[in-house]
Amino acid sequence: MIENKKAHKFGMVIDLDKCTGCGACMVSCMAENNVPFKEDESNKKDSITWMRVYRLTNGKSFPETQIAYIPRPCQHCGGIGDHGHSPCVSVCPATATDYGYDTGIVSQIYTRCFGCRYCMGACPYHARYFNWWDPKWPEGMENYLSPNVSPRMRGVVEKCSFCYHRYQLAREQAIVEDREIEEMEYQTACTTACPAGAIVFGDLNNPAHKVHQIVKPDPHPDPLNHKVVGKSRNPKVFRLLERLGTNTKVYYMSDREWVRKAGDNYLKGEWENVKTHHGASSSHG
Amino acid sequence: MKIDRRSFLGLGLGAAAGIALSPVGVKLTDDSSIWTQNWPWTPVPEDGEITYDRSVCSLCPGACGISVRKINGRPVKIEGLDDYPINNGGACLHGISGLQYLYDPARIKTPLKKTGNKFEKISWDEAIALVAQTLGKIRESGTPESLGLITGADSGSMAQLFARFMDAFGSPNTYTMPSLESNLALTAAALHGADRRLGFDLDHSDFILSFGAALIEGWGAPVACIQANASRCERKAKLVQVDYRLSNTANTADKIIAVKPGTEADLALGLCAVLLTKAQISTGRLFGDVNKFAFATMVVKEYTPAKVEAITGVKAADIEALAMEFIKAKAPVAVPGKGRGDVGQSLREFAAVQTLNALAGRLNKEGGVFVMGPADYLNFPENVMDEVAEKGAGKDQLAGSVNELVDTLEKNGGLSALFIYNANPCYVLSNPEKVKAAMDKVGFKVSFSSFMDETALRSDVILPASIFLERLEDVVSGAGLAKTVVGLCRPMVKPVFDTKHPGDALILLAQAMGHSIAQSFAWESYDSCLGEVAEKIWENLSGDGYVVIDDRPPAGTPATDFSFLASGPKAAEVMGEGDYTLVPVDKMRLAGGSMASSPFAVKTVSDKVISGKYSVVEINPATAGALKDGDVAVLKTAMGTAKVKIGFNEGIMPGVIGMPRGLGHAFNNPYVAGKGVNVNDLIGPVIEPGSGLDAAFGVKATLSKA
Numbered sequence: 007m008i009e010n011k012k013a014h015k016f017g018m019v020i021d022l023d024k025c026t027g028c029g030a031c032m033v034s035c036m037a038e039n040n041v042p043f044k045e046d047e048s049n050k051k052d053s054i055t056w057m058r059v060y061r062l063t064n065g066k067s068f069p070e071t072q073i074a075y076i077p078r079p080c081q082h083c084g085g086i087g088d089h090g091h092s093p094c095v096s097v098c099p100a101t102a103t104d105y106g107y108d109t110g111i112v113s114q115i116y117t118r119c120f121g122c123r124y125c126m127g128a129c130p131y132h133a134r135y136f137n138w139w140d141p142k143w144p145e146g147m148e149n150y151l152s153p154n155v156s157p158r159m160r161g162v163v164e165k166c167s168f169c170y171h172r173y174q175l176a177r178e179q180a181i182v183e184d185r186e187i188e189e190m191e192y193q194t195a196c197t198t199a200c201p202a203g204a205i206v207f208g209d210l211n212n213p214a215h216k217v218h219q220i221v222k223p224d225p226h227p228d229p230l231n232h233k234v235v236g237k238s239r240n241p242k243v244f245r246l247l248e249r250l251g252t253n254t255k256v257y258y259m260s261d262r263e264w265v266r267k268a269g270d271n272y273l274k275g276e277w278e279n280v281k282t283h284h285g286a287s288s289s290h291g
Numbered sequence: 292m293k294i295d296r297r298s299f300l301g302l303g304l305g306a307a308a309g310i311a312l313s314p315v316g317v318k319l320t321d322d323s324s325i326w327t328q329n330w331p332w333t334p335v336p337e338d339g340e341i342t343y344d345r346s347v348c349s350l351c352p353g354a355c356g357i358s359v360r361k362i363n364g365r366p367v368k369i370e371g372l373d374d375y376p377i378n379n380g381g382a383c384l385h386g387i388s389g390l391q392y393l394y395d396p397a398r399i400k401t402p403l404k405k406t407g408n409k410f411e412k413i414s415w416d417e418a419i420a421l422v423a424q425t426l427g428k429i430r431e432s433g434t435p436e437s438l439g440l441i442t443g444a445d446s447g448s449m450a451q452l453f454a455r456f457m458d459a460f461g462s463p464n465t466y467t468m469p470s471l472e473s474n475l476a477l478t479a480a481a482l483h484g485a486d487r488r489l490g491f492d493l494d495h496s497d498f499i500l501s502f503g504a505a506l507i508e509g510w511g512a513p514v515a516c517i518q519a520n521a522s523r524c525e526r527k528a529k530l531v532q533v534d535y536r537l538s539n540t541a542n543t544a545d546k547i548i549a550v551k552p553g554t555e556a557d558l559a560l561g562l563c564a565v566l567l568t569k570a571q572i573s574t575g576r577l578f579g580d581v582n583k584f585a586f587a588t589m590v591v592k593e594y595t596p597a598k599v600e601a602i603t604g605v606k607a608a609d610i611e612a613l614a615m616e617f618i619k620a621k622a623p624v625a626v627p628g629k630g631r632g633d634v635g636q637s638l639r640e641f642a643a644v645q646t647l648n649a650l651a652g653r654l655n656k657e658g659g660v661f662v663m664g665p666a667d668y669l670n671f672p673e674n675v676m677d678e679v680a681e682k683g684a685g686k687d688q689l690a691g692s693v694n695e696l697v698d699t700l701e702k703n704g705g706l707s708a709l710f711i712y713n714a715n716p717c718y719v720l721s722n723p724e725k726v727k728a729a730m731d732k733v734g735f736k737v738s739f740s741s742f743m744d745e746t747a748l749r750s751d752v753i754l755p756a757s758i759f760l761e762r763l764e765d766v767v768s769g770a771g772l773a774k775t776v777v778g779l780c781r782p783m784v785k786p787v788f789d790t791k792h793p794g795d796a797l798i799l800l801a802q803a804m805g806h807s808i809a810q811s812f813a814w815e816s817y818d819s820c821l822g823e824v825a826e827k828i829w830e831n832l833s834g835d836g837y838v839v840i841d842d843r844p845p846a847g848t849p850a851t852d853f854s855f856l857a858s859g860p861k862a863a864e865v866m867g868e869g870d871y872t873l874v875p876v877d878k879m880r881l882a883g884g885s886m887a888s889s890p891f892a893v894k895t896v897s898d899k900v901i902s903g904k905y906s907v908v909e910i911n912p913a914t915a916g917a918l919k920d921g922d923v924a925v926l927k928t929a930m931g932t933a934k935v936k937i938g939f940n941e942g943i944m945p946g947v948i949g950m951p952r953g954l955g956h957a958f959n960n961p962y963v964a965g966k967g968v969n970v971n972d973l974i975g976p977v978i979e980p981g982s983g984l985d986a987a988f989g990v991k992a993t994l995s996k997a
Contacts, residue, residue: 024521026507026539029880029895033384036891037368040336045961047894048901061897063941068911069547071537071942140332144962146787147394152360152367153338159330198370201381201517202507 014187015088015110016168017210017255018197019220019243020077022265024204025059027075032057034199035079038169039155042141054135056080056166057196064264074265077205079196080133080166081246081254082112086233093252094125094134102163110210110255111168119162126163130247131254134165168207169194189215210236210255221257230280244269249280339363345372345836347778348386349759350886352472352770353377353512355386356837359760359783366390366760366783371514376776376839377768378514385882386514388889392758393787395889397742397960399755400788410753415791415799422752423803425735426460429707430804435461435683439706439733441693443468443713443885446767447777448669448821452794453712456801458674459811461683464706466693468714468885469984471511471632472769477982478627478641479662482649483849488663489645490773491626492844493519495658497528498620500613502555502644503629506530506540508879510631511771529620531613533558534629536876536909536949537942548613552874552947553988554603555629556862558610559643561599564590565614566650572618586646586853593859618651622658625651629988630877630952632771633884634719635974638982639860649851655844662849666767666775666840669824677807692983694720694976700729708735712756712793715885717745718956718969721976721985722930739793743958744887754800756793761786763818764794765825765832774842777825779832792817855981863977863986867929873948874989875970876909881953888953890962899938900951906933906967909940909949910994923997926950928990930975933968934997948992 035041035057047053060076085091090105092112098104102118103125105111126134140160143151151157154171158164176192189208197207208215210223222239235253238244243259244266260266267277294302310316344359348369356375360368369389371382392398402418403410413421429437440457442450442465457465467473472488479487493499493506493516504510507517520543523530532544535552550558566572567587596607617623627644628636645660653659676684689705690696697720699705709730720726723745730736730749738750741758756762760783768776791799794817801812814820822829828838865872880896882888899907908926910918918924920939925932926948935950943949954967979986 023543024524026517026520026543027879028507028513028517028539029384029892030382030387032895033387033891034370034382036894037387037390043890043894043962046903046966048896048898048903048966050898053894055894059895061899065941067913067941068537068944069541069549073537073539073542073942075539140330143334144394144396147391148334148336149365149394150367150390151334151336153336153362157333157336159333195368195370198380199382199387201371201378201383201514202521203381203518204521 012211013108013110014212015084015210015255016173016192016208017082017110017217017221017257018194018205018207019217019257019259021204022074022076022258022260023262024202025075025077026202027059027061027073028201029059030199030201031077031196031205032059034195035166038152038195039167040151040157042143042157044139052138054137054164056135056164062265062268072262072264074260074262074268076258077196078131078133078246079256080112080168081131081252081256082110082168083252083254084110084236085253086235086251088236088253093128093130097124097128099124109173111170111173113170114163114165114167116156116158116162116164121161121163123163130250130252134163136163137161220259242266246270337363337365344781344783346760346783347766347780347837348389349764349766349780350385350389350392351509351513351882351884352470353383353514354766354768354776354778355382355512355514356778357382357386357389361783376774376837376842377512377772379518381514381518383513384880384892384895385889388891389760391889391891393760393784395742395960397744397958398788399741399743399747399753399790402755402789403753405751415789418752418754419796419799419803422737422754422800426708427804430460430679433679434707435679436464436686437705437707438462438710439464439466439689439696439708440710440712441466441468441714441716443470446666446769447765448824449764449794451669451671452797452820453710455671455674455811456797456808458684459676459680459801459808461676461680463684463686463688466690466696468693468716468719469633469636470884471628471771474628474632474636474641474984475771477638477984478645481638481642481855482645482851483662486665488665488769489771490661490663491624491771492658492661492773493624494522494773496622496624497526497658498617498623499523499528499530500533500617500623500625501530501540501544502533502559502625502627502640504540504626504632505538505630505877506626507543508539508631508877509883510628512768513879515772535874535944535947539879548605548609549944550603550605551944552872553862553865556637556640556643557594557599557602558605559625559640559647560590560594560856561596561603561610562614562617563643563647563650564594565596565611566618566647567591569611569615570618572650580850581852582854582857586857589857589859617647622656623651624648624653624659628771630875631883634721634971635875635985635988637863637979637984637986638855639862639979639986642856646851646853646856654848654851655846657844659844661773661844663775663841663845666777668777668828668838668840670827671824675807675810680807690983694978694985695983697726697729698978700732701725704732706733708737709733710737710739711746711750712739713885715744715746717749719884719971721971721974721987723969723971739796741790742887744885745957748958754793754796755788755790756796757786757790760784761790762792763821765821775840776837777828777832777840778837794820860981863979863988865989865991866975866977866987867991869928869991869993871914871946871948871992871994872989873926873928873950873973873992875952875974876949877952881951883953887956887960887963893963893966899940901954901966902936904966905936906951906954907936907938909938909943911941911943911945911947912939914945915939918994918996924994925997926973926992926994928973928992930990931972933973935968948994
């Protein structure tokens, strides 16, 4: 039975002023999704971390220095108008990565992937990782692997799935009980782990959800590029490389202007313009 | 037959059509894709029913409630337990990776005995008999006091069981590894009387003055502190961080007071002096306090803002302003213990900060410091002590602290046997080489470790302990938390290896020794012992999984004894020479104590902390000289030399080198050990007179290009 329901659009907003850089989200993600580990993980280019916490500073000297930690899961780009033209989906020759119109989640199907890595080149966020080696667990440690996420093999690309298996589990339960999924029923592993409560996850299309209330996504065209890209109408909220029009579903929030400015590469004088236009279309909403 | 153009094309087209229509091609393609996608070497985790079980994590003193997700009874994920009174659903990265400890390559799988330089597997019966026999001989020789115990646990039934064994055996020589908990207990003992604990009510304070405490990097109960900090931000309560580098805690603070490393105590005393002069806190207000006049006279004279400016580098006007802001806040609290508050701390500093709380009238007030009694919920039966035990237990301790014990042992020996439980002194204490030399002076070392760590490697017999996921235990919150919660840690799986609950090992051992010791340990097992001694709260503890003993400010204001500070203790000298001061840096993602980090935790660590085999040290580019970011350099101190990588960091005071703690492990776990340098190798202990603490917060160092 398929009903014509309004599609979900799952997304998150991360409060960068609350994030302490503790790393709980990274480990929770690895434990949830059977992410393997190697003896040396200090070369971050081949270290598979679906969720990675970047560290930025304002460049000033002590004691004026400030740090911002930026947790970076897959941004789940929807493209302009949420038509599913994510940078990675557009280039995948194997349809191994696809856009879920009912959830807004960008999938990754390991058994379809043949490792061409076009998607990695296309992703502006370095959110995708290639398995250069087969995963290897020390003797006995495979015992803690979860059956909900298949372990990957050498030669395929992997990335954050917004813990899609958790969505499936919640959806099945909801279908059995003939009701909608509750907000707290489907939460990603990083969200539940964050001890600082910096991550808020939910349905961006559902005005009752906290994430919608914080982000207030704009259904109207962006005044800067005249495209519908779900820009936040909250002046403290921004996205990474927002002007690419990737229309990501991971929003960031900060009171600090230098942090918001660090979300994109602005030329001299450009930021002033963006800053004043930020949330300018709120009169529509 | 002649093949002409026509028949050639016809044949070709026919063949093409045949292949296209035949299922063989499709079948072959399908088969090959299935075949190439059969990855027999990739594990296929067994599926089954999902269940959740609750327990308590005892990896650190935080004692968080955890929820363990299981598939057909097989644990697959650890998460924070919702509504648990300490962590309220939150978890830290070490707790979440708890399952990696279960299958850790460095786990000790059976009892072991050292023969020559090698460990040999033995059975539990043999191991217990061997230890009982050796200890029996020591008792027969009439020197039961020559059995020592080094332990990390400070509270709960396991700590009391070990204490009971030592008593029944007849030895006063129990030593606790330095921890925030033990340092706070020492401070409370010096200022407010014995057997007290200090709890900081961060949840209700509107002005937290932290003397370098890494509140969101593992200080105290890590998750509770991170949550307290998050709620502080929402409440717009202020955090002022006294620090010499931009720790993550300093980064969330509203204000940073930059001090020279090791001068935090002087700043605290300077603030006390301002309160006594400017804020007109009459010494008469300090009713019932001891030596208040002597302290007031001393501090007002010796710690004037001008003098303190010269020591700490904080401007006199800023010191005065900070003191006034502190006293004028509604619910201020001063928090001691730089970093995680465990190693490299001094009583002088802890006492100075606590005195600030006392002067500001913040003892036993909401949002202040709670001076709490012991978590009194266990009732052990009377210990049976024979004549030997009475005589031995009445003797003087060999040393005043674990640091002094190391000194004494290394110089003169003095112990013939040593138990080590929940501790890794050969890694955690300053100058581990000396600790190892001291260990070598002890004839017979028995380790109750779960992992083959630096200390277990040096033991003679190992009675391997089941880890927290495999055992029942009461876990008491502590570590600076302003409430007392007893949680029940429950076995989530049967022991994976041939290990035992350390309580069971101890009971077996006591029973094997016979006589009065066996009578003191007349339990069938640890589990039955716990049910009996915790009977008072057992119903709730086993039903709800936890019991909140107390979470309100204790009644009344405890008296403060100012004698220790009034005697004018001096700051510890910084050892060695050099242009730089090397200080250890505590990172949330690296465990620094007796428990090593997990592979997951190490994986999350930045390449600005670990780079291949190197530790990366933080240094301000302004004082890096000819060194460049990423250079390999030689770091030299009075204690040793190490090759490190240079990591430029604007967020550290010029002239200070910050080195991550928790690296340089040397045992068999390639995912965790063999990375970087143990910062303790480069720092020598500086023992503080009066407290026996190792007050070496850092060491002078030189840095040159390799």
